[in-house]
Amino acid sequence: MDNDAGTAERVKHFLHRERDWLEQTLLHLDATLAELASLDEYDTVLAAQDARAKALSDFEREQKGLLAEWNDADKSGEETAEVRALAARVRELAAQCAAREDQLREAVEERLTQLESEQSSVSRSRVHTRGYRPLGDTIAGFLDREA
Secondary structure, three states: OHHHHHHHHHHHHHHHHHHHHHHHHHHHHHHHHHHHHHOOOOHHHHHHHHHHHHHHHHHHHHHHHHHHHHHHOOOOHHHHHHHHHHHHHHHHHHHHHHHHHHHHHHHHHHHHHHHHHHHHHHHHHHHHHHOOOEOOOOOOOOEOOOO
16 A cells, blocks of 8 residues: 555656646746747747647656556545546646647747738839849949839
8 A cells, every 4th residue: 555655646746747837838828929929039939839849748658657557556535536636637727738839829820921921022022123223334323114
């Protein structure tokens, strides 16, 4: 039973760590969404997204091992209730983080579309302004507006 109690404590510790990480991630995602329009570069957004994906992968790997131990352990009703409550909170936070990630992805895609449109506009302007070029040495200062 002591080994089973150790398993319950490890599971609870894991769920507390995951809950705390998800809460911090949620705050970070909210802040990123709020400042997204003013960002000039998205490298930090992409780096943070990669770090979140790695952390989630690490949590998932650890969770699989603990879940096998938990299923084999002899648990008290109190431990089971506490773990279920923690797991429910973790699921709730994970769903909120997934929703924020979707919002962030949509906002970045929208910003990308806007930037592509602006780039296209600049390119069209550049093509039009090339038509207003000097003719070279033939007539000084003359602009060929017909080009």
